[in-house]
Amino acid sequence: MELKDKVVVVTGAAQGLGKQFAISCAENGMKVALADINMENLEKTRRECEDKGVLAKGYELDVTKEKNVEEIYTQVVSDFGTLDATINNAGILRDGLLVKVKDGELIKFSLSKWQAVIDTNLTGVFLCGREAAGKFVELKKSGVIINIASVARSGNFGQSNYSAAKAGVSAMTVLWAQELAQYGIRVAGIAPGFTATEMVVSLREDIKDKFTKSIPLRRFAETSEMSDGALFILKNDYFTGRMLEIDGGARI
DSSP states (O other), X not given: OOOTTOEEEEETTTSHHHHHHHHHHHHTTOEEEEEESOHHHHHHHHHHHHTTXXXXXXXXXXXXXXXXXXXXXXXXXXXXXXXXXXXXXXXXXOOBOSEEEXXXXXXXXXXXXXXXXXXXXXXXXXXXXXXXHHHHHHHTOOEEEEEEOXXXXXXXXXXXXXXXXXXXXXXXXXXXXXXXXXXXXXXXEEEEOSBOOHHHHTSOHHHHHHHHHTSTTOSOBOHHHHHHHHHHHHHOTTOOSOEEEESTTOOO
């Protein structure tokens, strides 16, 4: 895909990797539709994208709400006149052990924490991917769906919900590529390792040291190294049905 003037939706664009994906797309001449529930931070991302000389619009989106997702993708097509790609990045963390004993009491991982992450990180990707695919078909054009998973898709201590969701995202990526190829739609994903987002950088030094030692390259990824992966997927018209593992050699 030639990126200049193409239209991309980026979910979770208010901060972290989503913000980086949006800015990198803008730097490459793409028009960006930015979606998040945090409108204050989303406006900051929008201004940074606009400063790159492209059209950028922000949309309040809760990816767990089917009607909201449907309305936003319809509005994007109305506002921009078309749609060429979506980067399904929105996600949350609600970590905890399956069971643990504290002060002699058995504590079980709560269903509410499980469901919150499944709803956002798995169902949210399903809803956004489904709507993007539907728009591509209605517009009778090819398009690209990029799903953001995680190295935790293989299982990570204290992340039953997150790991299950990201494993599901990875599986959907492969099967969507198979189903949607007949329409000229490509689907691929990125499984990031530990990345220097605001959240990771703010961790205690001892925790960051522990994480770093588990990475063969002995450092966190830069957010730009993740967006480089997204740009590769967007540009390479023969890449589909695969996950890019950008993790510095880490294997959880």
